[in-house]
Amino acid sequence: MRSFTFYERFSRAFHDYPSLSKLIIISTVSGGGLIAYSEANASSDAYKAAPMETGIKKKKVVVLGTGWAGTSFLKSLNNPSYDVQVISPRNYFAFTPLLPSVTCGTVEARSIVEPVRNIVRKKNVDVSFWEAECFKIDAQNKKVYCRSNQNTSVNGNKEFAVDYDYLVIAMGARPNTFNTPGVEENCHFLKVIFLASPVGSCLAVSLCTYYFPNCKTASSLEDAQRIRRTVIDSFEKASLPDLSDEERKRILHFVVVGGGPTGVEFAAELHDFVTEDLVKLYPMVKESVKITLLEAADHILNMFDQRITVFAEDKFQRDGIDVKLGSMVVKVTDKEISTKVRGNGETNSMPYGMVVWSTGIGTRPIVKDFMKQIGQTNRRALATDEWLRVEGCDNVYALGDCATINQRRVMEDIAAIFSKADKDNSGTLTVKEFQEVIKDICERYPQMELYLKNKKMGNIADMLKEAKGDVAKEAIELNIEEFKKALSEVDTQMKNLPATAQVAAQQGVYLAKCFNRMEECERNPEGPLRFRGSGRHRFQPFRYKHLGQFAPLGGEQTAAQLPGDWVSIGQSSQWLWYSVYASKLVSWRTRTLVITDWMRRFVFGRDSSGI
């Protein structure tokens, strides 16, 4: 009897008790109907309910920040097995490359922002958003502590803690004053706050037109709006009666510190705003306006091709913008800015009305705290490995301006590479053996690929030959010392990525793709060989693809430097700039808004009301 299967018992019962059979049919049909009904109703909650029923708990991903890095991560994440919580003090993403335009009212602040909730609401992934500031990261207990930052409300701040399984830190940076006295108190900032592409999926479609130039020092929206108001206030103030000529000139002296793309774009926009719009309304003060651009290096736009630098310097000279090269700011008081001239060390002071500071980025206090906690001191940003994982922490990722990738040196791992390549353990490496691992080496150490490219070595054998002397290629064998010598120059090719939106956006998309295929790649790793361990890395490491850079110079003139050293300067680049930016805006809404803003500006000029 015991061996009766369930089916046998069932069929016997069915035969023995005919009324039972009816009951079963009825309950099956009605039950099925009920199930079908409840499923139809629950479909919208399907993702949420599914893991509970199947017993799989969703992994909690906490994302800090909704700049380029955070937003592009969110847009590209499409694996419903995560429960995502986003924490940011601002409930919107801002398209920072257009911030310099906001400072002069060419584009409205509202036009370049998209609410985060709008970006994530149609996703198949559960995303919650908390408008709050994270003030502490506890990596030990996998918690972040947050505080609602709504000081417009009459109620006190509210604190809460959020658990995570994975933490994505994308909080950006703050402006770097280099501890110059008086800067924090007296200057306006064009600084970085947001860091990662919102264009997510469309990024893949049209990568070739994806340029985000000035995000290195793009400002927060509030800063940009404040700069706009201050410019107009300066003109109002200079128009007041009973002012001496000297005082009027002081008030209308605008100083831009930093000759990078943002500082240059701001100076150019300001010049256009003044000459195209403000002089009509303030004709009595137009003679007193002066714009000065201070740059500590020998040239402005020094990360660009020399042709662009020369063109920009010439154009600014024609426009009457006073470019002072080799001038380092040493002090700012409420009415004067002091600079030291490089070379002769001479110190100059000049009276000013407004200073806009746009030189490099510094570390946010909370990131600094976290770095101390995990033993990363004396660094500018969180160090991560090539997979964007924070060093010394489990399941914490950092991207955008708050992080730098700590690229591993070939020379650190040279012994491991050698022994991995030396399959027959002969103590020497043949060309053939080396060729078998060169792909993995190039993947793992991008400086290797660059080195080969720069040395124009098509074949790895050439490299070994150089180290060994002129012997028949196939027959070359190297011992460990010779191998070290062959690769000794490779690490000079390492370079840090710039702190731009372009980098942040690509990192966001990269990390989302890793998260999307986490389980799959756990099973079938697709990264390069682990030289110091066994097997392969789960993913390909992050690789930045530079797509070029724009530098708007005012007067409908823009300089563009595209990959392959292709340089274009003039009105055609301006139109390229317009079309690239319009196409890369985060949504159809912002796209329409920005384009109508541009049209409004063409027709009516920029607005000069002080709001």
Added chain:
Amino acid sequence: MRSFTFYERFSRAFHDYPSLSKLIIISTVSGGGLIAYSEANASSDAYKAAPMETGIKKKKVVVLGTGWAGTSFLKSLNNPSYDVQVISPRNYFAFTPLLPSVTCGTVEARSIVEPVRNIVRKKNVDVSFWEAECFKIDAQNKKVYCRSNQNTSVNGNKEFAVDYDYLVIAMGARPNTFNTPGVEENCHFLKVIFLASPVGSCLAVSLCTYYFPNCKTASSLEDAQRIRRTVIDSFEKASLPDLSDEERKRILHFVVVGGGPTGVEFAAELHDFVTEDLVKLYPMVKESVKITLLEAADHILNMFDQRITVFAEDKFQRDGIDVKLGSMVVKVTDKEISTKVRGNGETNSMPYGMVVWSTGIGTRPIVKDFMKQIGQTNRRALATDEWLRVEGCDNVYALGDCATINQRRVMEDIAAIFSKADKDNSGTLTVKEFQEVIKDICERYPQMELYLKNKKMGNIADMLKEAKGDVAKEAIELNIEEFKKALSEVDTQMKNLPATAQVAAQQGVYLAKCFNRMEECERNPEGPLRFRGSGRHRFQPFRYKHLGQFAPLGGEQTAAQLPGDWVSIGQSSQWLWYSVYASKLVSWRTRTLVITDWMRRFVFGRDSSGI
């Protein structure tokens, strides 16, 4: 020799020294050419230079405020013999009827403002603008004291004094808290700041479509923007984790105090914003949202026709907006608002997240100071006569919300009227004698015209007949006592003008027209008879023409009450509202901006980013 005239000497010299003649001809011709050249170049300064040359000094007109009253005055002023100086803490005019739309992001703040310098720059009148706050009026010495209010600048405030020959006070009012405890600290205000039509000349063209409904309590632009941010912040705050249901409900309880057109429009806009846009982004909190409208009187919109009131109350009930009538706010703490129910005196408290206060207007401190200075105490606003001249002051005018017209009573002047009308000094007035002055009486005392209209008396004789009994009309004669009796009811028809943009705008245009024709009317006065003096008044007194009012109720429904008790409610009124407002905007620029804002809203909804 001494009697030689200049001409004789000149002709002698001409004959004696032929070479001199050549010199003179050359210098005359070239001098003329120089003069002609310099004149051609100086044409733009012609107005400025002319009075200096002719010895006529331009009269200095100082205008305080750039709201509806001030701006419409500036737009309509076209007599180049004035030197106008405008002083306002804001360098723009705001189209206040659209402020409730700004509170919910239906229209952008930037779209409804026009820089004052733009408005005045193409005028033939010299207009200077100072962005400063007037903090003291010295009517004795004809000076105003001002202070630059730019706190964005690092430099201290700058004070200066401005002389005037004529002063135009158009500074508006501030919100009235009725000294309710806690209101100033805890409430947002939808209040009046600006007061007078910017539509100036176009006003005359299309008066029939000129409606400005809600300006009575329209808010300053900054307030409107702050309200918008607070609404979105409330939703963000309510979405935070770890909140009790009770706390969430409190945060999302929006209380509007004041059932006038502004309060009603704001409540309706807020309801639309929540149901059309925010619930999509914050689905988890939508059940907790509540809007309460508190009104101390028996009905909302009580200045409107009863049909509109009933419709609005019904619509709000259907929409779920809780309208509490007869509720007076007695106290506001940081989380609770207490009301007293009229009638039973019962006190209720309810928790709230945000209170918007929109009940009536109060006096600005500087206006209060000035009133004290000129002996006008215990009043809500500056008292003026019917020509908008401030009582007790020479050459000072006040208009808009900071002023009320102190209409003279017929009964005050009854003896003077009688003796003026009694041309033959017979001690009695015949109908014929009375008819000769009735036009002047109606002009001077508008209540008279209203009285006749309301009593439906086509002929003045009917009035006298009523006082005298049924005698043959022409033969009626009244003595002073009978005349007093006949006119005893007239003054009951007097009413104060509402503090709306419509009134302020009409006053601005009226005053500008007076200024334009000041000299002309000095010579040929065109006003009514001076009953207490001799001759005529220079100008017709100001007469307000009510052109109707709108009350937007949300959901594309608007109520309109047009002159002649014509009432229209529904979507057609909404379209009338759109077209009237679009047509009345201050410039083609703002018109285009607002219309594109509306289109953007139709297509993309309102923006919910917290900037």
